[in-house]
Each structure stands twice: as C-alpha cells, then as structure tokens.
Amino acid sequence: MEPKQTIQSSQEGFGIFWKGYLTVPFIKDWYELSNQWEIPKGKKIRIDLSEIERIDSAGIQFLIYLKKTTNSNHQVLELTNHSLAVLKVLDLLGLVSFFGDRIKVKKEHANEVEFRYGTRKVS
Amino acid sequence: MDLTEVIEAYLVESDELLRDMEVILLRTDTTLPTDEDLNAIFRAVHTIKGTAGMFGFEATVSFAHVVENLLDDLRSHTIQFQSHLTEILLKAKDHLLYLVLNETKGKIPQEKLNLGERILDEMKPFLSANVSQVPQKKQMSSEIQDQTNLKNPNKTNDFSPDSNANGIQSYLISFRPNQNVFSHGLDPISFIGYLKKIGTIISLKTIDQFLPEGNEYDPENNYLGFEINFSSEKDLESVQKVFNFIEEDSFLHIYPPGFTIEDLVDLSNQLPEEEIFLGNLWKEIHILNENSLLEYLEEIKSRKTGVPSASSSTTQTDMGIPNSSSEITEQNKESLKSSTIKVDSKRIDNLINRVGELVVSCANMNQLIGDADDPNLQESSLVVMRLLNEVREISLKLRMVPIGESFQKYSRIVRDLGKELHKDIRLITEGNETELDRNIVEKLGDPLTHLVRNACDHGLELPEERQKKGKPKQGTIRLNAYHEAGSVVIEVSDDGNGISKEKVWKKGIEKGIVYGELPDSDEEVYKLLFHPGFSTASQITNVSGRGVGLDVVYQNIESLRGSITVKSIPSKGSVFILRLPLTLAIIEGFLVAVGKSHFIIPMEMVLECLHFSDDHKTESNQFFALRGNLIPFLRLKDYYPCDSRSDISRENIVIVRNGEKKAGIVVEELLGEYQTVIKPMGSVFRHVKGVSGSSILGDGNVALIIDVPSLFERTITIENQKLFSHRG
Numbered sequence: 001m002e003p004k005q006t007i008q009s010s011q012e013g014f015g016i017f018w019k020g021y022l023t024v025p026f027i028k029d030w031y032e033l034s035n036q037w038e039i040p041k042g043k044k045i046r047i048d049l050s051e052i053e054r055i056d057s058a059g060i061q062f063l064i065y066l067k068k069t070t071n072s073n074h075q076v077l078e079l080t081n082h083s084l085a086v087l088k089v090l091d092l093l094g095l096v097s098f099f100g101d102r103i104k105v106k107k108e109h110a111n112e113v114e115f116r117y118g119t120r121k122v123s
Numbered sequence: 124m125d126l127t128e129v130i131e132a133y134l135v136e137s138d139e140l141l142r143d144m145e146v147i148l149l150r151t152d153t154t155l156p157t158d159e160d161l162n163a164i165f166r167a168v169h170t171i172k173g174t175a176g177m178f179g180f181e182a183t184v185s186f187a188h189v190v191e192n193l194l195d196d197l198r199s200h201t202i203q204f205q206s207h208l209t210e211i212l213l214k215a216k217d218h219l220l221y222l223v224l225n226e227t228k229g230k231i232p233q234e235k236l237n238l239g240e241r242i243l244d245e246m247k248p249f250l251s252a253n254v255s256q257v258p259q260k261k262q263m264s265s266e267i268q269d270q271t272n273l274k275n276p277n278k279t280n281d282f283s284p285d286s287n288a289n290g291i292q293s294y295l296i297s298f299r300p301n302q303n304v305f306s307h308g309l310d311p312i313s314f315i316g317y318l319k320k321i322g323t324i325i326s327l328k329t330i331d332q333f334l335p336e337g338n339e340y341d342p343e344n345n346y347l348g349f350e351i352n353f354s355s356e357k358d359l360e361s362v363q364k365v366f367n368f369i370e371e372d373s374f375l376h377i378y379p380p381g382f383t384i385e386d387l388v389d390l391s392n393q394l395p396e397e398e399i400f401l402g403n404l405w406k407e408i409h410i411l412n413e414n415s416l417l418e419y420l421e422e423i424k425s426r427k428t429g430v431p432s433a434s435s436s437t438t439q440t441d442m443g444i445p446n447s448s449s450e451i452t453e454q455n456k457e458s459l460k461s462s463t464i465k466v467d468s469k470r471i472d473n474l475i476n477r478v479g480e481l482v483v484s485c486a487n488m489n490q491l492i493g494d495a496d497d498p499n500l501q502e503s504s505l506v507v508m509r510l511l512n513e514v515r516e517i518s519l520k521l522r523m524v525p526i527g528e529s530f531q532k533y534s535r536i537v538r539d540l541g542k543e544l545h546k547d548i549r550l551i552t553e554g555n556e557t558e559l560d561r562n563i564v565e566k567l568g569d570p571l572t573h574l575v576r577n578a579c580d581h582g583l584e585l586p587e588e589r590q591k592k593g594k595p596k597q598g599t600i601r602l603n604a605y606h607e608a609g610s611v612v613i614e615v616s617d618d619g620n621g622i623s624k625e626k627v628w629k630k631g632i633e634k635g636i637v638y639g640e641l642p643d644s645d646e647e648v649y650k651l652l653f654h655p656g657f658s659t660a661s662q663i664t665n666v667s668g669r670g671v672g673l674d675v676v677y678q679n680i681e682s683l684r685g686s687i688t689v690k691s692i693p694s695k696g697s698v699f700i701l702r703l704p705l706t707l708a709i710i711e712g713f714l715v716a717v718g719k720s721h722f723i724i725p726m727e728m729v730l731e732c733l734h735f736s737d738d739h740k741t742e743s744n745q746f747f748a749l750r751g752n753l754i755p756f757l758r759l760k761d762y763y764p765c766d767s768r769s770d771i772s773r774e775n776i777v778i779v780r781n782g783e784k785k786a787g788i789v790v791e792e793l794l795g796e797y798q799t800v801i802k803p804m805g806s807v808f809r810h811v812k813g814v815s816g817s818s819i820l821g822d823g824n825v826a827l828i829i830d831v832p833s834l835f836e837r838t839i840t841i842e843n844q845k846l847f848s849h850r851g
Contacts, residue, residue, distance in 0.1 A: 024305045024343065031342040056310045057300075061334065061347050069336050092316055093329045093349070117326040117408070 001053065002026065005033045013044030013076070019051035022059030022086075030062060041074045050081035060089050067099060084109050094118025127413050130227050133174050135465070137223040140167035142531065144216050149534045151209045161198040164212070168194055171223060180226040183219070186239050190215045193246050202249055211245045213535075218242055228418050292380045293325060294362055295387075295410055296351040297394060299374040302344045309369050315349060317365050322355025326408035332396060350401075352408040384415060388422045398423050468561065471521050478511075478518050479800035483819055485511055486799075512798075522562070526604045526613070527555025529564050533575050537600060540579040547586050547597040548579055554604035559611050563683055563703055567613070570676040574615040574699050575600060577673070582619035582697060592694060594618065610685075610727055611705060616698035622691040624648045631657070649689035653677035684815050686832050710801050710818070710828060714794040715777060720765035721826035723797060723818055724788065728779045728831050732793050735776040747776070747787060754778070756787030757838050762813060763827070779831050786835055801828060812837045 003020040014037070020026060039045055047066075052059075063079070070077040079101045082090065087105065090096050091113040096103060098118075105113060144167045147160045156164075172187035190212075196202045218239050225231055296318075300311045318324055330348040334340070355362060359379040366375050376390055387405065391398040402419050405411045411419060485508060492504045530552040541548040559567075583589075583598035590596055603614040624641065631637040631651045642648065651657055655674040680687045684704050691697035704710075704725075712723035713732075735747070746753040756776060759765070776787045799818040804811065815830035 024310070027305075027342040057312045057345060057347065058305050058310075058342060060312070061331075061345065062342055064329075064331050064347070065334060065336070065340055065342075068331070068334065069340075072336060089312060092312065092319075092324075092327070094327045095329055098329075117324075118328075 003029045003033060013046065014039055015046050015048065017048045022052050022055040022062065024056060024058045027058045027062055034066060039075060044076040044078060045070060046078045046080055048081045049079055049086050050083055052083045052086050055085050055089050060093065084112060087113050091115055127417050130417065133178070134223065134227065137171045138220070140170060141216055141220050143167060145213065145535060146531060148209055148213050148216065149538060152538065156204055158198065161194065165191065165194040165198050168219070171219065175223070182231045182236060183222040183226050186222055186243070187219060189243050189246065190219065193250060208249065211242065214242050228421055291382055291410060294353040294355060294380060295378040295382065296353055297376040297390060298351065299348040300345050300369060301372045302346070304345050304369065304372045305343055307372055309372060311345065311369065314366055314369050315351070318351070318353060321357045321361060321365065322353055325352040325354050327351045328404050328408050330396065350404055350408055352410050384419050384422055387419055388426065475518050475522065478515050481511060482515060482798060483800055522560050523558040524561045524564055525556050526559050526564060527552065529568060530555055530602050533571070533602060536572060536575055537579060540576060544580060545585065546579065546583055548583060549597050549599050550602065551599060552602045557604040557606060557611060560705060566679065566683055570679045571615065573672060573676050578615060578617040578619070582617035584620055611703045613701045613703070614698050616696060618696040621693040621695055622649065622697050623693060627651055645690070646688065652689065684830065710799055712797045712799055712828065713777065714797040714826065715790040716792040716794055717760045717790050718766040720763065721820060721824060722759060723799060723826050723828045724777055724779060724831065725828070726796065730778040730780055730785065732775055732777050735774040735789055749778070754785050754787050756789055758789040762834065
C-alpha cells in the first residue's frame with residue numbers, strides 16, 4: 001500500500017498521520033516524505049501509526065533513523081497509536097525503551113505481545 | 124553499590140597493602156623491622172584475609188591465615204625476626220598478590236596452590252617452634268579459622284564467578300545481516316520471529332550503532348544487527364536451520380549452551396563492535412552477569428597485554444597531596460588520607476577530554492568574537508578564557524601522580540636480580556615527588572624495568588671485578604626524576620663498566636648497519652644500541668655491555684613523544700636519559716604556517732624566532748649562521764607537500780632545541796603561541812615520521828603537530844641516503 005502522509009501543525013509541534021505499508025518496496029517514498037517536513041528545532045513531531053498495517057526490518061530501521069535524526073536536530077519524536085504490526089516488531093526487537101513512547105495495547109491484542117525484555121522494567 | 128565496584132575496591136586495597144608490605148620487607152634487608160613495621164604488615168595480611176573471607180575466596184583466606192599467624196607471633200615477639208624470614212615473607216607477599224588477583228576470576232590452578240604449600244612449608248620451622256612454645260595460642264588461631272569458614276559456609280557461589288564458569292546455559296546468537304539483504308528480498312525480522320517457534324527469546328538487543336544519520340543513510344540498506352539470548356530444547360542444527368536462507372547474506376554466529384568467556388572474547392574479535400560495548404550488551408541480555416563481565420574484560424585485557432592482570436593501580440588517583448609528601452609525618456598522612464577521595468581514572472580522563480574540547484571551542488568562539496569588534500564581548504571572552512585556562516590546569520593536575528610510587532617497585536627487582544646475579548647492588552631513587560601524568564607513568568613501567576634490569580645485568584660488574592678496579596664492592600643504580608623546561612627527565616644510571624664506543628661501532632659494522640671510521644659523536648654510536656637488529660643478537664651483551672631489547676624501550680619512549688639519550692664513561696658507568704612530555708592530552712604549541720597549511724611546534728622546544736634573511740644563509744643550504752654559530756636547518760615545505768604562497772617575500776626561521784642541540788625550521792608565517800588539544804593520528808597515519816599528532820584549530824582547520832626530534836632524524840637519514848647513493 002502506497003504511503004500517505006497528512007500533516008497538521010499545532011502550537012506545540014506537528015501531528016503527522018501515516019497510512020500504508022512501512023516496508024522495503026515503499027521505504028524510499030517514506031524517506032522522501034519525511035524529507036518534506038519543514039519542522040524547526042525544538043518542536044515536537046507526533047506520528048500516528050494506527051494505520052500502519054505492515055512493517056518490516058527496513059520500516060523499523062527507518063523509525064530508528066527518524067528517532068536518532070530528530071534527536072540530533074533537537075526535535076522530539078513521539079510515536080502514538082501504534083498498530084498491532086508495529087507493536088509486534090517493537091516487542092520482538094526489544095525497542096520499547098529505545099523509543100520511550102506510551103504504548104496502548106488493545107484488549108483483543110493482549111495475548112499477541114509480551115514485552116518480556118527491552119523495557120526499562122527489570123525482567 | 125554493584126559487585127564489580129566492591130571487587131574492584133578489594134583489588135585496589137589489597138594491591139596497596141601488599142605494596143606497602145613489600146616496602147617494609149625490603150627495608151628489613153638492612154635494618155630489623157620495628158614493632159610499627161610488624162604491626163603494619165600484620166594488619167595488611169589480616170585485612171586482606173578478612174575481605175577475601177567476605178567474598179568466600181577460600182584459597183586466599185587459607186594462605187593468608189598461616190602467614191597472619193606467623194606475623195602475629197612476630198609482632199608479639201613469640202618468635203624473633205631473622206633475615207631469612209624476609210625472603211620467605213616476600214615470596215608469601217607475591218603469592219598472596221597472585222591469589223588476590225586471580226581468585227576473583229575463578230579457581231586457582233593446582234600448580235599455584237602447590238606453590239603456596241611450598242611457601243607455607245618454608246614457614247613451618249618458625250611456626251612449629253611457636254607451637255611447642257605456646258600450644259594454646261596456636262589452637263586458638265585454628266578456632267578462629269574454623270569460625271571464618273563457618274561464617275561463609277557456601278557463600279562462595281554467590282560471588283565467585285558463578286556457574287557461568289562452566290559454560291553459559293543458553294544459545295547466544297550474533298546476527299548481522301549484510302547491508303544488501305533487503306534487495307535480496309530478505310527480512311531479518313521474520314527470521315528472528317521464527318526463533319520463537321522453536322524456543323524462547325530470553326532477551327534481544329538491536330544494535331543501531333552503524334545506522335548513519337543525514338545523507339549517508341540509504342533507506343534501502345540494512346544497518347541493524349542483533350544479539351540474542353535464546354533458550355531452546357532443540358539442538359544447534361535446528362537453531363541454525365532457522366537462518367538457512369539468510370545465512371549467506373549475513374554474519375551469523377551461534378554458540379550452543381556451554382560456551383565460555385574465552386569463546387565470547389573470540390567472538391568479540393570477529394564482530395564489528397568494540398569489545399567493551401559488546402561486553403555491556405551481553406550483560407544487558409543476561410548472557411553475562413557482573414562477575415563474568417569482569418572476567419570477560421580481564422580476559423580481553425590479558426590477551427592484549429599478554430600478561431594476566433587485574434591492574435588495580437589504574438583505578439585510583441590521589442588528589443591534593445602536596446609535593447613534599449616525603450616530609451609528611453605519619454600522623455599527617457593519616458589525616459591526609461581522609462581528605463582525599465578515590466576516583467575512577469576513566470572519569471578524570473573523560474573530564475580532561477571534555478576540557479580539551481572546550482579549549483578548542485573557546486578558541487573558535489574567540490576568533491568569531493575578535494571579528495565582531497565588540498569590546499564588551501571581547502572583554503568577557505577574555506575572562507572566560509582565563510577561567511578556562513585555570514580549569515584546564517586544575518584538571519590536568521588531577522591526573523598527575525608522583526613518580527616515586529612506581530620507583531618503589533624497582534627496589535624489589537634490583538634486590539632479586541642482585542641475588543640471582545651474585546652482585547651486591549644498591550638502588551638510590553631521587554626526585555620521587557616529581558609529578559607526571561598517570562598515563563605516562565603507567566606506560567613507563569616496561570621501559571624503566573628494562574633499563575634497570577640492563578643496568579644490573581650488563582652495566583654493573585661482579586663484586587670481585589669492582590674491587591680489582593678499586594671501586595666499592597657494592598654497585599649503585601640511581602633512578603632520578605626531575606622537571607626541566609616543560610618536560611620530565613628520568614635518568615637511569617649505574618656506576619658500572621660503561622659502554623665501549625669502539626666495541627659498539629665494531630659490532631655495528633659487523634652487522635652491516637654502519638660503516639666507516641668511528642665517529643666523534645657519541646650520540647651516533649650509542650644510537651646503534653637501539654637498533655632492532657643490534658639488540659636481537661643476544662651475543663651483544665658480552666661485547667658491548669648492553670643488552671637485549673633496547674629497541675623496544677626506544678619505541679615505547681617514542682610513542683610517549685619522548686626521547687632517549689645515552690652517556691657513558693668507560694669504567695665509570697653509564698646513564699640513560701629519558702625526556703618525556705608532562706602530559707599527553709594538551710600541548711602548548713607555537714603555530715606556524717607554510718602556504719595554507721598550519722603546523723604546531725611544541726612550545727618547550729622553541730628557543731627563538733628570526734627573520735630568515737640573506738645574512739643568515741650560507742652556501743651549503745643546510746646550515747645557517749646565527750651569531751657566529753652554524754646551525755642546521757630544514758624547510759618545512761620540503762618535507763610536507765604544502766601549497767607555498769608565492770606572495771610571501773620573507774621567510775622566518777624557528778630555532779628549536781633538539782635534545783641538547785639547536786636546529787632551525789624555516790616557515791613562511793609565524794602565528795604565535797597556541798594552546799591545543801592533541802588528537803591522535805588515525806591508524807593509517809600513525810607511523811608517519813615527523814608528526815606526533817594533529818589538532819583542530821579554532822577555524823576548523825587541521826594543524827599537524829611536529830615531532831621535532833624525529834623530523835630531524837628523518838632529515839639526517841634522507842641526507843645520508845643521498846650521500847651514499849651519490850658515492851655509489
């Protein structure tokens with residue numbers, strides 16, 4: 001599914017809504033979309049991931065890249081409304097603490113993620 | 124407080140105590156120990172035993188226990204001190220140090236335990252005399268021993284390297300997919316996900332160290348790697364099968380349960396990440412625990428250095444002890460101890476690095492402020508600079524330690540070698556309070572040991588021979604340290620045979636290193652001693668009176684940006700003079716420029732700067748005349764490719780001191796004093812002669828730091844080659 005991006009700016013920063021597959025075939029498009037952001041230093045970027053149905057290694061790597069880059073640009077990246085696909089990868093790769101976002105797991109998905117490691121909680 | 128720190132503190136403390144014990148014991152060679160001395164060594168062994176007991180280090184406890192008994196009897200005068208005891212107690216001290224350092228890492232090998240038994244056997248005659256005299260006391264001591272053991276019946280398992288010592292009980296999977304996996308249609312995550320079907324991922328860490336930022340990032344390349352702690356009932360083959368399709372496109376290493384610390388060290392050598400980074404990562408995923416991480420780091424260190432070590436001295440730095448520490452009374456020492464704190468040396472290194480960076484950024488800022496032409500701004504930047512300089516001075520001093528501490532260990536070497544070689548040798552140390560960067564002091568250990576051993580072995584004659592020559596039977600080796608013009612000088616001298624210039628030169632000719640008549644310059648002859656080919660021939664010891672491996676000493680000193688010179692008077696003795704910079708981190712330099720290239724000459728070497736006019740020039744183009752003296756010079760642009768500016772009408776010459784000689788370096792522009800942080804050269808350029816490092820200037824440009832001695836040495840070599848090829 002082709003990437004779709006909508007940006008809404010507010011006082012504290014930018015809300016970005018993503019829809020599509022965050023996977024190898026589309027990863028360059030996502031990258032180019034992110035290059036279009038014109039976000040000044042010190043601002044918050046909030047990406048809504050609720051409509052990311054698929055994500056693979058390239059996708060999660062891209063999110064890590066964004067986190068690191070925004071960090072060094074003195075911006076704050078916040079990922080919200082993670083879809084189940086995203087949650088599963090964060091869980092598997094132990095990246096919950098790395099991103100440090102609030103995670104909401106829907107009741108019906110409770111059995112699909114464990115978060116046994118990769119959180120700041122002592123496992 | 125975590126366990127690593129506690130063990131580290133135990134190692135540091137024990138090392139200190141045992142070092143003090145050695146100093147006292149060495150004194151007993153000449154004078155009988157005082158009650159105070161005996162109390163002090165008793166306390167040392169007692170303290171070590173107590174702490175070792177807490178950790179359950181049984182080998183250390185049981186050995187220390189017997190030594191403690193002997194010392195207890197000595198201090199209560201149940202037995203009298205005899206000179207033979209010095210020897211035994213020194214051996215006991217060495218063995219105790221070995222136990223302390225090694226029991227923290229694992230079991231002590233049987234042969235070492237046997238050695239301990241033999242040392243205790245040597246003590247027995249003294250102890251058994253004691254038993255017959257005061258049987259009750261002896262019995263009491265063994266009761267104490269039982270209690271000590273009871274207190275920690277099986278505690279060993281908590282602290283000594285745990286069950287991991289026998290192998291780690293899960294799979295370790297190191298998975299680094301290649302950069303191009305995505306283009307081959309492979310998704311590493313799906314392979315990792317599949318692992319869950321045949322077992323449990325206990326922990327996993329994603330490594331993003333090599334993920335670039337900015338334009339270097341290509342979203343279609345893979346930069347991630349994974350370290351996985353995996354538990355499974357399945358065999359290795361089944362686990363390997365999971366990665367069947369991606370194996371070719373990856374670095375994949377799977378250790379089945381039962382792998383050891385050594386295996387991890389081997390693996391760390393194959394992985395792209397730093398060993399320490401990996402160690403911490405493996406700790407995070409529960410492959411290692413506190414103890415085994417320590418063991419892992421020790422193993423890395425010992426492989427690198429070739430010696431098993433738990434170098435405790437590196438973790439402490441004394442601060443604020445006045446220079447005249449030798450004059451401090453015992454009482455004052457006690458009160459001083461309480462006012463000093465121990466700081467991990469890494470923290471201080473970190474601080475100095477940061478201050479270094481700050482110096483560079485401030486220089487940059489100053490340049491910008493200078494351009495801005497705002498007097499207020501300039502004034503306040505001056506204040507900042509002054510404060511920064513003070514901070515820099517203070518932080519550099521934190522790392523300074525008196526060299527005396529490290530001189531101490533040579534008493535032991537000299538004593539042992541003297542016995543072995545049947546020579547009577549006295550070691551005199553001077554300038555113990557001279558302060559030097561701790562990093563340098565550490566690196567000086569090997570070269571100095573070498574020089575001291577050489578002096579004992581080849582420098583000094585046998586007592587009979589000395590008597591025949593009318594010298595005192597006892598030979599003297601002198602270690603002397605002092606400050607001179609921004610550097611530290613350390614002299615290792617002996618009153619032995621001296622070095623025969625003729626023999627050295629003859630040997631040099633035989634080896635084909637030199638030819639021609641014996642030159643007048645001593646320096647040229649003695650330089651042969653440091654020639655690699657020269658020293659590997661062990662026969663040389665009989666010929667020249669100087670020994671094996673001086674080339675290594677030379678390299679070590681050179682790597683510290685130091686120099687080494689030799690002076691010798693036949694049958695009177697010789698002296699090796701080491702000149703070293705005070706610190707390795709920051710340099711006071713003199714900034715010069717040739718064309719657009721900048722160079723820094725270490726300030727302590729600069730004597731004066733002159734306009735290089737025609738009056739100075741001579742026909743030879745190798746020497747110039749300065750106030751009636753001929754001084755050799757070289758042009759920097761001849762040695763480094765720089766775009767020389769044609770509009771420069773005048774040249775300048777910087778007169779530098781190269782050892783005790785003067786020489787000139789011709790440059791185009793003089794830019795003045797410059798304080799800068801030394802950045803080491805990258806590994807590719809590390810062996811470039813004539814340059815000792817680089818530095819970043821305020822405007823972001825790079826300046827090379829000139830290594831004056833090696834630059835001139837290189838010049839001489841090139842000139843010689845020209846000369847010989849011309850002749851040929």
